[in-house]
Amino acid sequence: MESQNYKNHRKFYAPHHFVFLPLLLVLEGTGIYKVFNDEQNQLSWILFSVVIFLIFYLAIMLRQHYALSLQNRIVRLEFRQRYFEIFGLRSDEVEEKLKFGQIAALRFAYDDEFKIYLEKALKENMKGDEIKKSIKKWRPDHQRV
Structure with a gap:
């Protein structure tokens, strides 16, 4: 694949x-x-x-x-x-601050980059497409619709 x-x-x-x-x-x-x-x-x-x-x-x-x-x-x-x-925490508060595009983009990042881009999305309002383009090691999702 x-x-x-x-x-x-x-x-x-x-x-x-x-x-x-x-x-x-x-x-x-x-x-x-x-x-x-x-x-x-x-x-x-x-x-x-x-x-x-x-x-x-x-x-x-x-x-x-x-x-x-x-x-x-x-x-x-x-x-x-x-x-x-x-x-180890609930995401309710964080999720409310993010747009769906940001959440969707974060799923393509492995855990180490996830933390970095989550922080950038929250602090700098990094857009979902910018997050995707910035990911160095892409975490594939072959089961998407």
Whole structure:
């Protein structure tokens, strides 16, 4: 398995990203083409295009919404557990001061860097993307959605 880092940490789901969505885009393109080139059935092609667009939009938004909502909850739970393991304290007070992007970024750092970037996030309001870019030894997460 390839080593994970900032440049390659995004994940794709092939059937969704490379089959289903491109197929919907082709259908949408066909519908729009036909709207302008089949004047006899123009209204039908407009309806077809609108329906395909709505399916495309729902496919993207629902998949992302459900998966990311659950993933965000798990990331917060991981942060709480890890904070407790490292510091032996509850993370409630610290977690309230952090934005989700910072919490999500901290999970890619091993414990020694976690402490450093947590402190920077709290004191200097270091953004999540800055944390990710600063991590020297990336802690991979191959089970993300």
